[in-house]
Amino acid sequence: MTPPSPKPKAKVKARQKPEFLKPESEAPVAAGGTGLRVGGTQAQTLSPAQKRFNKLLDSIDMFKAQIAEAQRLVDTYRVLYSDTLTPLQAQNNAAMRRMALLLDERLARKGLSAAHKKSLIDILCGLCELLAVSGDEEMAALHDKHSPQSLREIKEAESARIRNMMKTALGDRLDVDLEDESLDPMARLEAFLSAAKAHQADEEEQAQRRHAAKASKKPPTAAQRKAGQQQEDAKLVLRQVYRQLASALHPDREKDPAEHQRKTALRSQANAAHAQQDLVTLLHLQQRIEQLEPGAISDMPEARIAAMTTLLKQQATELEDELLGRQEQLRQAFHLDFFEKPTEASLQRHLALEVEALEEMQWQMEEDLQIVQNYAGLKRWLKFQKQLARQVSFY
DSSP states (O other), rough: OOOOSOOHHHHHTTTTOTTOOOOOOOOOOOOOOOOOOOSSSOOOOOOOOHHHEEEEEHHHHHHHHHHHHHHHHHHHHHHHHHHHHHHHHHHHHHHHHHHHHHHHHHSSOOOHHHHHHHHHHHHHHHHHHHHHHHTTTTHHHHHHHSSSHHHHHHHHHHHHHHHHHHHHHHHOOOOTTTOOOSSOOHHHHHHHHHHHHHHHHHHHHHHHHHHHHHHHOOOOHHHHHHHHHHHHHHHHHHHHHHHHHHTTTTTTGSSSSSHHHHHHHHHHHHHHHHTOOOOOHHHHHHHHHHOOOTTTTHHHHHHHHHHHHHHHHHHHHHHHHHHHHHHHHHHHHHTOOOTOOOOHHHHHHHHEEEEEHHHHHHHHHHHHHHHHTTTTHHHHHHHHHHHHTTOOOOO
């Protein structure tokens, strides 16, 4: 950055709205009524079990739509962020490279005090380290030329620090090769966090087993017996629906090639749905091959609806967990704050801020390059950088 003087504030204000900021598109609406709802469009009084069944169908529809929207955002904005930010970052890197080379050239000349040289070397090494991360070997060599500690030594020291932290935290229980030099410090830190999470999960599982073993010595309560029976009924319903589909969709019974291909594809869907305990997809497949008549679920016994409701509740919980995981991946991938909900609007807003920040940095770096062309400007610039370093690390 430069001393606070010549920056034309109107430059930022006059900046045109980036082309990628299009009006926010509406999120896809979850398909209301999956065709499996009890009662359909008929005005009939539903039992509590039937109402729960319908409510869970709506929840599953909603979670599936939101998961699909999250995937669309990932696919769209991964490309958009890369196409928009990569050229700007390349321009910034080129400007930083020119600055590093210019500062190196200034260091080779006389006229700077020891304090000026120290400040200049600190800034130069910081620039070189940033550029070396992206694979610029010339900048890595320039860093090592001026720094009392080479990049390799810095990396080894950081690795040793993380290694000691890992050993202190988990010791022999850490299933990570701490001596693997192919892992950079961040990769080792991620491995440590992953191992710590796995260790915590293992301890929680052992605690649950101890609790279950302790509870098994006591006779089950009425509520536990009911829950256990519901689980057995749910498994039975899932198995029955799947077997009915598997029998009807057996492709080897078809001589017609087109029908053989169709049944093979449908049976593949049924196998995948059964593996995921996806009752909704299995029931839809039954409707598709006319194995389940419209409105048939309304006429099913309460016990069977309750068993299917157990499966739907489990599926809704899994879908909700998947949605939360995808949203967290979106936040991490696009550097959103932990409290921000990943939406079209928030991603557009964040991308606009990143574009503005990179353009601001580019403008500032170009101005710095002009200022340090002579010794008077260089000395003023170094003095301002020293003042700035007390507030925020820019370079």
